[in-house]
Amino acid sequence: MIDSKDVQFAYSGGARLQFPDVYLPQGGVLLLSGPSGSGKSTWLALLAGLVAPGAGSLQVAGQALGAMGSLKTDAWRAQTIGFLPQKLHLSAALTVQENLALAFWAAGRAQDRARIFAALDDLGVGDLAQRLPAQLSGGQAQRVALARAVLMQPRVLLADEPTASLDDAAAQDALHVLWACTQRLGASLVLATHDARVAPLLERALAEKGLAPLQRLSLSATPSKGRAP
Amino acid sequence: MSTLRFAWRYLWARPLAATLNVVLLSLGLASIAFLLLVAQRVEAAFDRDLAGIDVVVGAKGSPMQLILSGVLHLDVPPGNISLEAVQALTNSPLVAQVIPVSLGDNFQGYRIVGTSTDYVALYRGVLTRGVLWDAPMQAVVGAAVARKLGLQLGQRFVGSHGLGAGGHAHGDSAYQVVGVLAATGGVLDRLILTDTASVWKAHEDYSAADDEDRKAMEAEREVTMALVRYKSPLAAVSFPRWVNTSTEMQAAAPALEVTRLLHMLGLGADVLRAFAGMLLLTAGLSVFIALWNAVRERRGDLALLRMLGAPPGRIATLLLTEALWLGLVSALLGLALGQIFVLALGWMLGLDQSLLLAGALWPLELLWVPALALAVSLGAALLPALGAYRSNVLQLLQSR
Numbered sequence: 333m334i335d336s337k338d339v340q341f342a343y344s345g346g347a348r349l350q351f352p353d354v355y356l357p358q359g360g361v362l363l364l365s366g367p368s369g370s371g372k373s374t375w376l377a378l379l380a381g382l383v384a385p386g387a388g389s390l391q392v393a394g395q396a397l398g399a400m401g402s403l404k405t406d407a408w409r410a411q412t413i414g415f416l417p418q419k420l421h422l423s424a425a426l427t428v429q430e431n432l433a434l435a436f437w438a439a440g441r442a443q444d445r446a447r448i449f450a451a452l453d454d455l456g457v458g459d460l461a462q463r464l465p466a467q468l469s470g471g472q473a474q475r476v477a478l479a480r481a482v483l484m485q486p487r488v489l490l491a492d493e494p495t496a497s498l499d500d501a502a503a504q505d506a507l508h509v510l511w512a513c514t515q516r517l518g519a520s521l522v523l524a525t526h527d528a529r530v531a532p533l534l535e536r537a538l539a540e541k542g543l544a545p546l547q548r549l550s551l552s553a554t555p556s557k558g559r560a561p
Numbered sequence: 562m563s564t565l566r567f568a569w570r571y572l573w574a575r576p577l578a579a580t581l582n583v584v585l586l587s588l589g590l591a592s593i594a595f596l597l598l599v600a601q602r603v604e605a606a607f608d609r610d611l612a613g614i615d616v617v618v619g620a621k622g623s624p625m626q627l628i629l630s631g632v633l634h635l636d637v638p639p640g641n642i643s644l645e646a647v648q649a650l651t652n653s654p655l656v657a658q659v660i661p662v663s664l665g666d667n668f669q670g671y672r673i674v675g676t677s678t679d680y681v682a683l684y685r686g687v688l689t690r691g692v693l694w695d696a697p698m699q700a701v702v703g704a705a706v707a708r709k710l711g712l713q714l715g716q717r718f719v720g721s722h723g724l725g726a727g728g729h730a731h732g733d734s735a736y737q738v739v740g741v742l743a744a745t746g747g748v749l750d751r752l753i754l755t756d757t758a759s760v761w762k763a764h765e766d767y768s769a770a771d772d773e774d775r776k777a778m779e780a781e782r783e784v785t786m787a788l789v790r791y792k793s794p795l796a797a798v799s800f801p802r803w804v805n806t807s808t809e810m811q812a813a814a815p816a817l818e819v820t821r822l823l824h825m826l827g828l829g830a831d832v833l834r835a836f837a838g839m840l841l842l843t844a845g846l847s848v849f850i851a852l853w854n855a856v857r858e859r860r861g862d863l864a865l866l867r868m869l870g871a872p873p874g875r876i877a878t879l880l881l882t883e884a885l886w887l888g889l890v891s892a893l894l895g896l897a898l899g900q901i902f903v904l905a906l907g908w909m910l911g912l913d914q915s916l917l918l919a920g921a922l923w924p925l926e927l928l929w930v931p932a933l934a935l936a937v938s939l940g941a942a943l944l945p946a947l948g949a950y951r952s953n954v955l956q957l958l959q960s961r
Contacts, residue, residue: 380868382954403872410870421865425574426567437563438871480869 333358334379334488334520338388341374348386351375352549356520358393358487360544363531364524366551372524375551376490379522380413381405393487393520410439414486414519416510418493420477422465428452428476429461435483451479454516455509471502475509482513489514491523495530503529511537564875568882571855578851579887585847586891586937587898589840590930594899596833597926599906603826607633609747611815612684615797618642618650618804619786624813625822631662631786632815634672634748637724638664641783642810649808650787655796661784663760666720671706673720673736673753675760675784681742683788684749690714691740697758700736704744705751712738720753720763734763757784841937848887848941852880856945856952864954877950881942888938892931899930 334356341349349371356362364372377383378390384398391397393412400408422431429448436443452458455475465473474494481489494510495503507530514521523530535546572579610633619627622639629636644661651659660683663675674680678693681701691714693701702712712718717735736755744750765778789812791797801812856863866876 377954382867406867406870406872408870409868413868413870415865415868417865417868419861421861423571423859423862425570430567430570433563434567434866435869437567438866438869438875440870440875443563484870 333391333393334360334362334522335391336388337390339378339385339390340387341371341378341383342386349374351378351388351551354547354549356522356547357544358520359518360547361514361521361523361534361538362547362549363534364522364549364551365526367526370551372551373492375549376415376492376522376524379488379490380415381409407440410435410441411484412487414481414484414489414517416474416478416481416489416491416494418496420465420473422468422473422477422480424465427462427464428457428468431465431476432480432483435480439484447483451483452476454482455479455513470498471505474506478509478513482517485517487517487519489517489519489521491521493525493527494523495525495527500529503527504533507533507537515541564879564882565886568879569886571859571879572883572886575851575855578854582844582848582851582887583891583894585840585844586887586934587894589837589844589937590891590895590934591898591902592833592837592840593933594896594927594930595902595906596830596837597924597929598899598903598922600830601924601926602903602922604823606747607819607823609745611819612747613790614683614788614815615791616789616801616804616812616814617786618647618789618810618812621809621811624811625818627786627811627813628815628818629822630664631788632748634674634752638785641785642787644782644784646808646810647784647787650789650804653800653803655792655800656789657792658790660788661757662786662788663757663783664724664785665760666722666763667724668718668720668736668753669710671703671710671751671753672724673700673755673760675755675757677757680754680788681749684745684747686745686749687743688740689743691738693740694754694756694759697756697762698734698736699739699759700753700755701740701742702738702754703742703750703752706753707741712741714738714741734759734766841933844891845937845941848884848938849944852884852942852945853948855883856880856948860952863949863952867952867954873950873952876952877946880946880949881939884938884942884946885935888934889931891938892934895934896927896930899927 334354336351336354338353339351341351343349351371354362364375366372374383378385378397379392381392381397381400389396395408395412397405423434426434432448432451433443449458449461452461455478457472457475457479460468460472460476465476468476489510491510494506498506510521511534523534531546538544538546614632617627617631619631619638620640620642626636626639630638647659647661650656658679660677660679661675662680664672666673681693688701689704691701706712716738718738719735736753736759742749761779761782765775791800797814801814804810804812863876867873
């Protein structure tokens with residue numbers, strides 16, 4: 333569940349960015365689009381609690397953001413938010429299994445091997461556990477990164493350009509896997525993209541399940557100088 | 562636990578940089594360990610070999626040479642003094658004990674020292690086999706000598722002239738081994754002890770042309786020096802001055818000369834220490850650069866750790882732990898290298914039976930090595946860790 337009202341973000345230079353209000357029920361899908369510089373990354377960072385809203389109210393998975401201390405927010409993020417970045421940032425020094433174990437370390441929890449292997453198996457990459465990221469294909473690497481994102485069974489999944497630079501078949505596959513994960517978790521999905529292929533595929537998937545239609549958040553605003561009225 | 566593990570993996574993910582840093586750091590640390598060990602051993606060896614000798618009386622010349630030759634057995638003596646003069650010393654009311662020392666011969670490089678049995682007592686020598694000498698041409702050998710030359714009780718050997726191996730053999734007068742001393746770790750281990758009269762006999766047998774000649778030599782018998790113990794410490798004020806001004810001899814205080822020697826060695830040690838400091842500084846800079854680059858290269862990965870819920874402190878700790886590993890590995894390697902350097906020095910100087918005796922010692926001062934290792938590595942990691950702590954996640958998410 334995501335509920336934002338009058339959310340603003342203040343950049344360090346003094347510029348402010350106003351975001352449209354959004355209400356996304358648990359299990360809903362939000363498509364985030366807009367040209368670069370329109371605040372997509374800022375919006376994702378706000379949802380993840382990495383930055384605090386300068387004004388307005390923002391609730392994610394029942395938690396009002398900006399009210400908790402930073403350590404609490406970090407712990408909350410580890411439990412609640414799954415993140416699939418565009419650049420996957422798998423640690424080159426670590427095996428696939430260790431990359432997932434790193435998520436437990438980051439969350440300050442003892443690693444659960446069974447859960448790591450379950451997550452890898454769910455995505456069909458269980459047999460790659462001992463490989464290094466450099467030994468994976470692009471598709472395999474993305475599945476590993478997705479396994480890392482869903483490892484803590486998050487309530488909200490954030491995906492940043494998951495289909496960028498993929499051909500049609502691969503893009504379809506990537507979305508399919510992402511959608512399957514979201515369904516399995518019962519999570520909300522926020523997908524930032526400017527890939528036109530994504531919306532029709534997701535709409536069809538939602539319709540098949542008889543779920544609420546795709547929501548769109550199109551950011552076009554450029555940061556405004558000074559205080560917004 | 563897993564912070565240690567991940568830090569270890571990250572460290573060796575850049576094997577070249579990690580190896581370079583470990584090598585640099587451990588070389589610096591090895592130099593420090595080497596200095597500590599040598600200083601400790603030299604001082605311990607001097608303390609042991611001075612053995613309560615208050616003053617050494619010998620021929621005029623360099624007082625340090627007198628001590629080096631007569632007490633530490635590292636140098637040749639400046640000359641000889643007459644037996645008569647030594648006997649005169651015994652009559653001084655300030656003197657408690659006089660032990661004559663006669664040098665001049667060796668057996669396969671080990672010095673034959675003509676002295677009295679008091680010499681053995683002075684160094685608290687204990688026999689493992691046999692007895693002390695009670696007649697000329699009987700010899701008691703130190704532990705190292707017995708071991709290296711395989712000398713057995715009852716075995717006979719012929720000394721050579723001079724203090725190093727390879728002099729003229731005194732063919733006619735053979736020594737017989739009557740006793741073997743237990744190892745003391747001191748100078749006694751590498752000496753062959755015999756009665757003062759043996760040395761005279763060996764030389765007179767060798768040099769005298771006829772009986773008349775022998776008689777003349779007997780009248781002019783000499784010893785090399787006398788080790789003197791005072792009755793009271795007050796004697797230190799007047800006795801050396803009396804010897805130096807009223808006799809043909811000089812008096813040298815071992816404690817004073819050794820302090821002078823250590824001071825001179827100390828200058829060399831200072832240079833080495835400065836050099837080791839430079840090495841450590843270089844190593845510290847290298848570690849700093851490596852970690853700084855690691856943070857830059859892994860900026861995205863570190864930001865992702867934030868995304869996965871790691872607080873900045875935990876990420877900084879990961880980096881510090883990486884430096885900690887580096888310091889730990891270098892400290893262990895540095896200590897091992899330091900010990901090897903000491904052994905190598907002993908071997909090169911042929912001192913394996915003297916000052917730098919015995920294998921590895923682990924004095925408490927060596928704790929400086931791990932302490933310095935951690936200080937350098939953690940110090941170098943501080944700024945990079947701060948950089949990791951402050952990484953701007955938003956910026957990294959935007960950079961594509």
